[in-house]
Amino acid sequence: MRLVLLVAQKDLLIERRSRVLLWQVAPFGLMTLVLCGLAVGPNASTQAKLAPGLFYIVLTLVALLVINRASQLESSRGTATSVQILSIDPGAVFLGKALAMFVQLSIVGTALLAGTTVLLHVPLHAAIVTLPVLLLATATLSLAGVLYGRIAASSTNAGTLLPALALPAFAPVLIAGERAFSSLIASGPLARWVWLLGVALAAYACVGLLLYGALEES
Amino acid sequence: MAVASLSDVVVTTGSFPLLSGVNLTLESATTYVITGPNGAGKTSLLRLLAGLEVPSRGRGTVLGFDICSTERRELRRYVGWLGHETSFYPDLSPTENLLFAARTTGADVDLIPSALERVGLTHRAKVSLKLLSAGQQRRLSLAWLLVRRPQLWLLDEPFASLDDEGRDLTSQLIKAAQSSGATVVLTSHGALPAETNATSIVIVGGRIVESAT
Structure with a gap:
C-alpha cells in the first residue's frame, strides 16, 4: 500500500507542476461540452435527454x-530505464498510477458534470445523485486506462494507437454510465448498470x- | 569470485542481433571498460548485465541472479545504472527524484543531502530537472549511485556531456567504488583518465573479440 501511495503521489506531483489537467484537459472537455450543446440545438428537453450520452462521450x-x-x-528511454532499475513492484505501479488517474479524472469529471447540468439542462438532483456512479465509472476508466496506456506506450505511435485500443474497452463503461445517468x-x-x-x-x-x-518487461 | 558469468548469450531485437554468442566472466572488485565502434553492442551488453535485456539464447548469472528468468527484475535492485540519456522525471527536482527512488527501494533517504553536495547539485536541489543541463542531470544519476551504494556499477559513457570538473568528479566516484570493493563496468569511446585501472573488453558486431588487462 505504501508503494501504491508513493507512485500515486509522484504522478500527482508531476501533474501539479505541469498543470496539464488545469490548462489543457479541463478546457478541452468544457469546450467539447459547449460544442455538443450547440450541435444538439436550443431545445432544453432534447438537450436533457441527450445529456447523459454526451457527458460520457x-x-x-x-x-x-x-x-x-x-x-x-x-x-x-532514459526515464524508463531509471524506473526499471528501481524494480518497483509492478502491481503497486499499476494501482498507484490508476489511483493518480482516478483523482485527476474525478476532478475533471465533476467539473464536466457541473458544466453538463448548466449547459444541457440536467436536473440538479439527478446530477448530484449520479456522482457516486461517476466515481465508479472514473475508477474503472482509470484501471483500464493505465493498462491500455502501458500497451500503447510500447509502440512508437502511442498517441494514435491508444484511442484505437482503448475506446472499444471503454464501451461497457460508457454504456453503463450513460444508462445509469439516464435512469436517474x-x-x-x-x-444493473451499477453492477x-x-x-x-x-x-x-x-x-x-x-x-x-x-x-513493463515487454 | 565471479560477479557475472555469461555463456553463449544472444540478444536480438526483432530479427536483428544486438549481441551474438557472448561469453564473459566478470570478477568482483574489478573495473572493466567496454570499447568498440558505434553500434557494436556496448550499451546492449551493459543493459544485459543490468537485467534490462532478455537473452533469446544462452545462459547467464549476474550477482547470482539468473538473467534468463524473472530473477533479472530482482537483480536490478543491486545494480547501479548510469545511462547516457536523461534519467528520472524531468518535472521533479533532484531532491524529489531521489526521495522517490530511495523510498520505493528502501535506500537511506538521509544520504540524499550529502550525495547532492558531493556531486555539486546542492544549489540546484529544488529546481525542476528539465531546467538543468545534460551534465547536471548526469550528476544527479551519480548522486543516486552514492545513495544506492550498489555492488555492481554499470556506467554507459560516464564521461560524456561532462565538463572537466564533472570528469574529475566521475573519476573520483569510480575510484571510491573500486576501493569499496564494488565491480565497475563502463563503456567508453575515448581514452579513460590514466588512473582508471581497468580490464579492457573489446566488442565488435555484437561479439567480444578481446578481453585483456
Whole structure:
C-alpha cells in the first residue's frame, strides 16, 4: 500500500507542476461540452435527454488525454530505464498510477458534470445523485486506462494507437454510465448498470494486476 | 569470485542481433571498460548485465541472479545504472527524484543531502530537472549511485556531456567504488583518465573479440 501511495503521489506531483489537467484537459472537455450543446440545438428537453450520452462521450475523450499524458511520463528511454532499475513492484505501479488517474479524472469529471447540468439542462438532483456512479465509472476508466496506456506506450505511435485500443474497452463503461445517468433523470432501472460498472472495475483490476509486470518487461 | 558469468548469450531485437554468442566472466572488485565502434553492442551488453535485456539464447548469472528468468527484475535492485540519456522525471527536482527512488527501494533517504553536495547539485536541489543541463542531470544519476551504494556499477559513457570538473568528479566516484570493493563496468569511446585501472573488453558486431588487462 505504501508503494501504491508513493507512485500515486509522484504522478500527482508531476501533474501539479505541469498543470496539464488545469490548462489543457479541463478546457478541452468544457469546450467539447459547449460544442455538443450547440450541435444538439436550443431545445432544453432534447438537450436533457441527450445529456447523459454526451457527458460520457466527453468524459471518455478527456480520459484518453489523461491516459496519454500519464503514459508519457515514463516514455523517454532514459526515464524508463531509471524506473526499471528501481524494480518497483509492478502491481503497486499499476494501482498507484490508476489511483493518480482516478483523482485527476474525478476532478475533471465533476467539473464536466457541473458544466453538463448548466449547459444541457440536467436536473440538479439527478446530477448530484449520479456522482457516486461517476466515481465508479472514473475508477474503472482509470484501471483500464493505465493498462491500455502501458500497451500503447510500447509502440512508437502511442498517441494514435491508444484511442484505437482503448475506446472499444471503454464501451461497457460508457454504456453503463450513460444508462445509469439516464435512469436517474427518468427514474429507470439503475442497479444493473451499477453492477456492470462494478464487474468491469473488478475485471480490469484483476487483469491489470496480472499483466502489468509482463507489459513493463515487454 | 565471479560477479557475472555469461555463456553463449544472444540478444536480438526483432530479427536483428544486438549481441551474438557472448561469453564473459566478470570478477568482483574489478573495473572493466567496454570499447568498440558505434553500434557494436556496448550499451546492449551493459543493459544485459543490468537485467534490462532478455537473452533469446544462452545462459547467464549476474550477482547470482539468473538473467534468463524473472530473477533479472530482482537483480536490478543491486545494480547501479548510469545511462547516457536523461534519467528520472524531468518535472521533479533532484531532491524529489531521489526521495522517490530511495523510498520505493528502501535506500537511506538521509544520504540524499550529502550525495547532492558531493556531486555539486546542492544549489540546484529544488529546481525542476528539465531546467538543468545534460551534465547536471548526469550528476544527479551519480548522486543516486552514492545513495544506492550498489555492488555492481554499470556506467554507459560516464564521461560524456561532462565538463572537466564533472570528469574529475566521475573519476573520483569510480575510484571510491573500486576501493569499496564494488565491480565497475563502463563503456567508453575515448581514452579513460590514466588512473582508471581497468580490464579492457573489446566488442565488435555484437561479439567480444578481446578481453585483456
